[in-house]
Amino acid sequence: MSDLAAPYRRTGRLDGACLCGGTRIRVDGDYVAAVGVCHCRKCRVWSGTITGYFLAKPEAVHVEGPTKTYASTPFASRTFCEVCGTNLWLRNNKDDAEYELMPALFPAADSFPVISEIYCDRAPAYGQLKGDHKRATQAQYEANNPFVEGDTP
């Protein structure tokens, strides 16, 4: 969603925390004040419901607390709080990859709009989103992204 994200690029500070409060995330730097929703199987099973993320530059993200990381594919991993299980972020395994942070951890992100929805043809009945944001089906998304999460177990 990089092109779509351009108008929503911001520089500033956001504070977030997991459910138990043991893991704290401070974004201090460049981030995107908008959410991209993904309905792929991995994202939905991981969160337990529909899932969206906002981007932040790696140098802007500061984390304190007991986290654990699960390699959900050979090229990306998902990190959660080891104590309470709150999902924290998804990230590609590249040093310069942006964090894809879970917006609900950050009160300030409550105002972020949805700007993209991928795997929209896989959205469950309980996750139908309104609005005229950009949508891509599984086939459309995977055609444009050679390394994707995929929608197979």
Ligand SMILES: [Zn+2]
């Ligand atoms: Zn926690």
Ligand SMILES: [Zn+2]
């Ligand atoms: Zn996904």
